[in-house]
Amino acid sequence: MxxxxxxxxxxxxxxxxxxxxxxxxxxxxxxxxxxxxxxxxxxxxxxxxxxxxxxxQKTNILSLLIADITNPFYTTLARGAEDAAKKAGYRLLFANSDENYAKEKDYVDMMLSTRVDGVLFAPTGDLSVDNLNRLLQHQIPLVILDREVPGIEADIVLGDSKEGAKTLVEHLVSLGHRRIAMINGSPDVSTARLRYTGYREALVLSGLPMDDELVVHLGFRVFHEDAALDALLTLKDPPTAIFAANNLLAVGIIQSLRERGLQVPEDISVACFDDIGPAEMINPFLTVAAQPAYQFGLLGMQLLIERIEAEAAQPPRKIMLPSDLIIRSSTRELQRKETNDGAEG
Missing domain, CATH: 1.10.260.40 (lambda repressor-like DNA-binding domains)
Structure with missing residues (x-):
């Protein structure tokens, strides 16, 4: 050697x-x-x-911890972060928590022992407060992505989850849907709470009742909860549309509907938050509130490098990125009923 x-x-x-x-x-x-x-x-x-x-006293190594590497939103985000890090002369360590708090904690231990210069962090949820505080206590520069964590003061890049969800539900209402189900992530995750708020606000503004039977809180990973879907479909007045709180849920829901002999959108419309990546370009299908995933990673990394290289302390900064409504063929307009519902005479 x-x-x-x-x-x-x-x-x-x-x-x-x-x-x-x-x-x-x-x-x-x-x-x-x-x-x-x-x-x-x-x-x-x-x-x-x-x-x-x-x-x-500097390693020129940064770490990116994402919540689910199988989600195209996070893989595209990672590309943005990597491009920005490389351009600035930093190397990037990738880590994936699989939406698991214990796995996230193990990676935080690794970051501390590796002496990374800074961390770009997409939390698993509210429980991540302890892991984030450990980084802050060791004075590791930190930028949070996608999800807020109560009690943590740090730079953050967020999507406008409430407005994106509201826009999607308003679109479904404009197509004539009055029974709109929501299959959501865990209430312990800020994006799930905000998307539920947007869903609820859209119904209220449209003059539609809020029916708790139409709302299911699961996780943000691939949908496997067939019993939850069956419960919705067997209601006395079942939904004509489903709003899925993220792309992985939507893909699983559509697959489960097809296994039951139901076609999207002929039998039921489906819309979701976040696009599903390159597959959507080949066969455009899902109506989505698309977030600029690449920009999440790029801007987050730029904030992190600025924080590392700043000569003086700065107050925490917050960037909010809007989503775009992309209307495709997974949603359709309901046909008007032939009857006048008692309007005659």
Whole structure:
């Protein structure tokens, strides 16, 4: 293995001079610096990042912790974060909590032991407060993505979950739907609470009653709750449309409906929060409130790097990104009833 002593001998300088070139410290002539770097290239020498971090107190490593790597929203977000980190000269460690608090805690332990310079963090939910506080207590720069956590003061990039949900439900109402079910994430997650609020507000503003039988709170992962769907479909007055609080739920719901011989949108309309990635481009189908996932990662990483490199403390910053209503073929207008419902005479 090539060492700094091998570099020093071939370049005709001291090992201390090689160390200063590697760590960009001390006064060294430009000729000497170039000579040392040339020898490093000739010998294919790769500096020990751990040793360098002991000198500089900086690893140039950032971490991105996402909640569910199977969700296209998070994979696109990760691309934005990676692009911004690379452009700024940082390396990025990826971690995936699978919406699991204990797994999230293990990754926080890893981040602390790795001495990352900063963390981009998509929390599992409100329970993440302890994990986030551990990072803050160790003075690790932090930016939160997608979900707010009560009690945490940090930079954050959010989507407008309430308005996006409201817009989707208003679209369903405009198509003539009056019985609109909502299959939501856990109430322990801020986005689930806000999307429920948007759903409820849209119904109220449309003059429709709020029926608790039409609301199911599950998780944000792939839908496997067939019993919950059966309960909705067997109501005395079943829904004509379903609002799924995220894309994974929507895909699972549509699959379960088809297994029951029901077609979307002929038998029931389905709309959801977040697009489903490249598959949607090949066969455009789902009506969605699409969030700019790439921008979440890009802007979040830019905030994080600014926080790391800032010379003075700044108050926490908050960026709210709107969603776009994209109307596709998974929703349809209800046909007017042939009868006049007692309007004759």
């Amino acid at each position: 090539i060492t700094i002593y091998d570099i020093a001998e071939k370049a005709g300088v001291s090992a201390m001079t090689v160390s200063r070139v590697i760590n960009n410290t001390g006064r060294i002539s430009e000729d000497t610096r170039k000579r040392v770097r040339k020898v490093m290239e000739e010998l294919n020498y790769i500096p020990n990042s751990a040793a360098r971090s002991l000198v500089s």
